[in-house]
Amino acid sequence: MGRGPSIEARKNATDAKRGKIFTKIIREIGVAARAGGGDPANNPRLRVAIDKGLAANMSKDVVERAIKKATGELEGVEYEEIRYEGYAPGGVAVIVDCLTDNKVRTVADVRHAFGKFGGNLGTDGSVAFMFKKLGVLSFAPGADEEKITEAAIEAGADDVVVYPDDGSIDVLSAPDAFEVVKATMEGAGLRPDIAEITMRADNDIAVAGETAEQVAKLLAWLEDLDDVQNVYSNADLSDAYA
Template identity: 45%
Template sequence: MSGHSKWANIKHRKAAQDAKKGVAFQKLVRAIMVAAKEGGADLAMNIRLKTFVDKAKEANMTNETIDRAIKKGSGGLDGENYEELYYEGYGPGGVAVLVESLTDNKNRTSSEVRFVFSRNGGSLGEAGCVAWMFERRGVIVVSGEGLDEDELMMNALDGGADDVENNGDGTFSIYCTPSAFSAVRETLSGAGYHIASSDVQMTPKNTVTVSERGTASRLLRLLDALEDLDDVQNVTANFDIPDEVMESLEA
């Protein structure tokens, strides 16, 4: 299992813990509002909105809260005006970092992101400096005991997936294009697979190996600090930490 995949799984567990504390709810509400504002309130016609609504339901958000967020975003209710901003930079070890945010105060968010980069051994770059190293893909993680990889791959490909990766810890990551995301997710769910997490996100085209323990520790500290910012929705980086280094960091 690559360090990047292991970090992604740690993020999913952390998101589940944050959801219990209510931290993730506000981020999901913002995402639903912006998706509804940009693509309309019809889930059948707005794949991005449907994705966030599904995530909200997975986090046990009430239908009332979801409906209210959709109405705010689509103009049915008064609400905050959020805009989507991307920040690009480099972390320890020359790792490319892409930060996705939703904010109602650009100056505040920019200042916070810049501070976190500088405090944790990174540097904020100009727009476009690393975005070309990433592509938007649907990522669905399934888990369960004794999963048959060949059978899972057949089901995933039938649903429209591009690739299946064995994470080595009892979970598999299924990748697909954003347009096929809903169909792949529904196919896997209908086949009885437990979906641990699912999202349409930026993923790295290639990775940089970070094998020095101190550098890896500083990098993960930077990524965690960025994730913890209220206005940040998602953080992606093109790194790979060898298993033995990752395990030493978790010890």
């Protein structure tokens, strides 16, 4: 019987994954600070990025260093925001948001990923119209539905979605209202497991079998690219290997 990976190997893999998450958050903090200033009190996008970093156990020193690099107090790299759009197998729409210091490298990596798993890169706007930008506060199964719903209405949220399969709950808001809704919910003692501004598709496409396998591999490959910040799709993979 073969042995699994050693404790050291598993730790190294975990550390590498954690390092990649940190790199993506640091880039987001930098771009937000450069665009809207280094004061999170006056820069909502920076506040969201800092919260994400702290939630991932990033130290305040690392956060402050990223802000100082972005605002010119320390020497740093300047990153550019780029969005790519395309289709995965089965007609699944995919949006790839990147922060890069080398557009040629990034588009080559993204194009290679789509081609490798049977998809194709599209033109600007080819799939974005299928998605909406919104704030999402996600609560794990077992959360108090009644209390969350009351607080969400009070906070000015747009919708509360309860998922019947596991009882998890999402509170949805307009991006501009996200900060207020999040603060109000937390003030009521309701701290979400995940809080983010994201893109969600108007309608999902169910894929199964080999197609679903290719879609899942493509999305995972894209998410693992250094220059990629976020990957959004309208794939419903609940029947992935049916």
